[in-house]
Structures are given as C-alpha cells and as structure tokens.
Amino acid sequence: MFFAIGFALGINSYIIPLLNTALDISSGESYLVIAATFSAFLIFGYPASLVIGKIGYKRTMALSFLMFALGFYLFIPSAQMESLPLFLVASFISGMGNTFLQASVNPYITILGPMESAAKRMSYMGIANKLAWPIAPLFLALIIGKDVENVSLTDINIPFYIIIGVFVLLGVLALLAKLPEVKAVGEDEDSDDVCLYAESKTSIWQFPHLLLGVLALFLYVGVETVSLGTLVDYATSLGLANAEYYAWIAPIGMVLGYICGAALIPKYLGQATALRICAVTALFGSLMVVFSPEEYSIYFIAFMALGCSLMWPALWPLAMTDLGKFTKTGSSLMVIAIVGGALIPTVYGFMKDVIGAQDAYWICVPCFLYILYYGLKGHKIRTK
Structure with a gap:
C-alpha cells in the first residue's frame, strides 16, 4: 500500500514536464x-477519518484504490482533449x-505496535514508498518508449490502462487481506486502558505538540x-540527457535513510x-543545491532526500503521542497537513519562472529550519 502511494505520486514527476x-x-x-493532487488532503482529510470510524481501516484502504483507479482513468480523456483543467x-x-489511503495506513502502522518503535515500522514502509516514486516515471518511459520531450499526450493511454487494472486488483487484495482492526491506548471507551494525559482534554486543539507537529508535517x-x-x-531545465533517469537521485537518498x-x-x-539529524542533513543539502555549480547541484538533492527520509517516520509518532480518545481526529489533522505538498511545490514552480530552477530551491531552507x-x-511541549 505504501508502494502504491509512492507510485501514484511519482506519476506527477513525469506528467509535469510532459504538460509543460x-x-x-x-x-x-x-x-x-x-x-x-495534494489539495484533496485539505478537503478530505477529516471526512476520511469519519469513514474509517464507520467502516474500519481495511475497507477504507480498499475504497481508496477504487478512487485511484477512477482518477487514473480520467487522465486518458484529459490527454485526448489536451485539457489542463481535466488533468487537474x-x-x-x-x-x-x-x-x-494515507489516512488509514499511517495511523494503522503507527499504533500497530509500541509507540517508541513506530519510526522503525514507518521506515520499512518508507523504503517501499520511495522506491515507487522513480519507478513510476521509468515505467511510463519504458511502456511509451520515447524520451519525455518527444512524448505526445495520447502516448500515455496504454500505460494508464495498465495502472488502472493493477490498482483495481490492489483494492480487491486489500479487501481480502487479513488485517486486524487496531486502536490506540485510550481510544476505545470500553477498554480499561486509559491515556491520562488525554483524559483531561476536551478538544484536539489542547494538544500543542500535535498542532506544532501538524505544521512540521505540512512543511516537510x-x-x-x-x-x-x-x-x-x-x-530537463539543465539540458541533461535522459532526464527521467535522474528521478532516482532522491529515492536512493531516502532509502538509505530508511x-x-x-x-x-x-x-x-x-x-x-x-529528526534533528535529518533536519541538519536536509539543510546542508538544500544550501548545496543552491550554491553548487549547476552540473553538480542536482546530485545534492540526494542529501535533501536523505534528510527527509526519517522526518515522516519520526513526526507521526512524536505528534500523535498521548492523544488517547482523540487519536483518529489527530490523525485527520496530520493527513490534512499533507496539503503542504500542494502549496510549496507550486510556489517552487512559480519561483522557477522568476528566478530560475536552481535558486527556487531556496524555498526549502526555512522549512527545514x-x-x-x-x-x-x-x-x-506538554501541559502537566
């Protein structure tokens, strides 16, 4: 499932220069x-938690794959009509x-075992997730058989039909999988387990470590x-041949970190x-991307990615510690924070138009700080 998340997002790295x-x-x-893609997290992050509460984690996972398949199907008429709004x-x-899918699998992995080892479990998931990012553009390039600058929009039809079939199959497998329903300590009102820190709270907004974590996840x-x-x-901007092969630079750094x-x-x-070590590593990488000669700068993105690797595994358990009965609501806030993937890359794109692709990476520095x-x-930050 984490591989599927990465593959679906990795498709964008091929579609962007193609549309351009x-x-x-x-x-x-x-x-x-x-x-x-990421604006959906802002709108459906909380409704997703309500669906999980009604039908459980496993059925929500299966439902998400059907949504994926529908979205991928619409890419085909979008290409035929050459319509940017339909692509959106x-x-x-x-x-x-x-x-x-994110709203169900992330809290599921986080609370599946001891909280102090959650980052370890998330690291295993991250390896699958980040290896899928570069596989997506390579898969499209392999099936289409052309360099991205020579591809026409309708060339994506056949690979997307294949992707649709695979995701429908994954939805069926998710529904049939023997996944037990799990709950965090204090989340089940009928249980004897109680989270003392959360018991005195009346609102999700009374957890400062969660709210600061939501902002950290947004930026991350x-x-x-x-x-x-x-x-x-x-x-492509640097004029490098076989641009799609460079999609491996960041995932290699992230997998090493995982x-x-x-x-x-x-x-x-x-x-x-x-988290602290990763933040310093990512800061070093982003500064080197900006200050290095152009022909070498792209390789320092690996250090940015290496720094990013353990941020997701660390941020989730740190932010969701001691939420008790507010666990699902807290998880929905964390999922909503994924909308950061909509805002910051878009700002990067417009900065690239104004100051160039290399200097646009300055946007990463305050985020890592x-x-x-x-x-x-x-x-x-806690209240005693």
Missing part, C-alpha cells in the same frame, strides 16, 4: 498538477484516493515533494534525535 512541453504552459502552471480534475480524484511534505517531484523537470532508521531506531537512536525547531523543542 505538450501544452506549452509555464512551469508554475504545470506544477498545478501536484497542487491538485483527474489529479484531484487521484489525490482523494491518496488521502483515504512540501519540501519532500520538491526533492522527489522536481528532479526530472530540473534535469535503512538506517530501521536498523537504529529505537535501540540506538531516539525518534526526536533522528522549522522542522529542526520541532525536533529540538516543539515535540516536547
């Missing part, structure tokens, strides 16, 4: 595809599927999407410490 060329639109306009609708519906998803989703476009997380957390490395603050102090 085929429809003769600006970079900012082409990055609206990512904005459409298709991306939005695909984003709905992503929203419901934005800069991670920049590091993963701009590689093919950046390589392997370290799986090996070191929680025995040798705490989740907050991992805030995440460093959350790792140092923000996650500790």
